[in-house]
Amino acid sequence: WLIVVVGVMSTMYAKIDPSLGVIAKINRTLDATGYLSSRTQNVVSGVLFGTGLWVALIVTMRYSLKVLLSYHGWMFAEHSKMSRATKIWMMMVRVFSGRKTMLYSFQTSLPRLPVPAxxxxxxxxxxxxxxxxxxxxxxxxxxxxxxxxxxxxxxxxxxxxxxxxxxxxxxxxxxxxxxxxxxxxxxxxxxxxxxxxxxxxxxxxxxxxxxxxxxxxxxxxxxxxxxxxxxxxxxxxxxxxxxxxxxxxxxxxxxxxxxxxxx
Structure with a gap:
């Protein structure tokens, strides 16, 4: 979270808008309250956008991992004879899983148990x-x-x-x-x-x-x-x-x- 927020704030101070106008809309909303200075509004807007971006990235990665884990073709692959599609799938699963996994890291990404006909x-x-x-x-x-x-x-x-x-x-x-x-x-x-x-x-x-x-x-x-x-x-x-x-x-x-x- 901190890395994303710092990155957003850095681009803002470099006069680059990474939000495509979203930060400006947040600024106008905060300006309507009249309680914050212009500089404080920029900081709060950047933090809010960075937090939203971080949440969106986490949700996207978890949902993508859930979709990837719904693939069951790897179960039927012969030992030491893995297809190219399965190898690509395994590589993508490892990428979306992250480098430092903890005990419950995958709980929200596990696919639901399917209901058979x-x-x-x-x-x-x-x-x-x-x-x-x-x-x-x-x-x-x-x-x-x-x-x-x-x-x-x-x-x-x-x-x-x-x-x-x-x-x-x-x-x-x-x-x-x-x-x-x-x-x-x-x-x-x-x-x-x-x-x-x-x-x-x-x-x-x-x-x-x-x-x-x-x-x-x-x-x-x-x-x-x-x-x-x-x-x-x-x-x-x-x-x-x-x-x-x-x-x-x-x-x-x-x-x-x-x-x-x-x-």
């Missing part, structure tokens, strides 16, 4: 269940699936598309509640993660010392997390993954319930 969902459901059913059962399931695709499916699809517009991932809250929080299996091996200090080396047999070392390491990690010094996970050093999982790594508890837990 009803028929695609039905086909993907029938394909894996076919080996698990007898022929008569599969025919009955196929008839039920096709009936769903033409009756209830389109209406539910419309609701799902509405949700996809205001939620970046329309599955996350359902997955969290019905798969994670309502799961009644043991948490230690099925859901929660845990940490150990050392596996094959025991620097000391004093339990308090080992516990203190573990706590110290956890707090160091939390310090990096709070400062967003942890690098986001990148596929192929280019495509970022969502970092939302880190937001509740600390200061979050899962409170047990009879049918469903709460966070």
């Amino acid at each position: 009803v028929q695609d969902t039905v086909s993907r459901y029938l394909e894996p269940v076919k080996p698990l059913m007898k022929e008569a059962e599969f025919k009955r399931m196929t008839a039920l699936a096709q009936d769903f695709a033409v009756s209830l499916g389109p209406r539910l699809q419309w609701y799902l598309k509405l949700k996809s517009w205001w939620a970046t991932n329309y599955v996350s809250d359902w997955w969290e509640e019905y798969i994670y929080l309502r799961g009644r299996g043991p948490l230690m091996v099925n859901s929660n993660y845990y940490a150990m200090d050392l596996l094959y080396i025991t620097p000391t047999h004093i339990q308090a010392a080992r516990a203190g070392n573990g706590i110290h390491a956890i707090l160091l990690y939390r310090r990096k997390l709070d400062r967003e010094e942890i690098k986001p996970i990148l596929l192929g050093s280019t495509v970022p993954l969502c970092s939302a999982q880190w937001e509740r790594m600390f200061n979050t508890s899962r409170i047990p319930g009879e049918e469903t837990d709460t966070i």
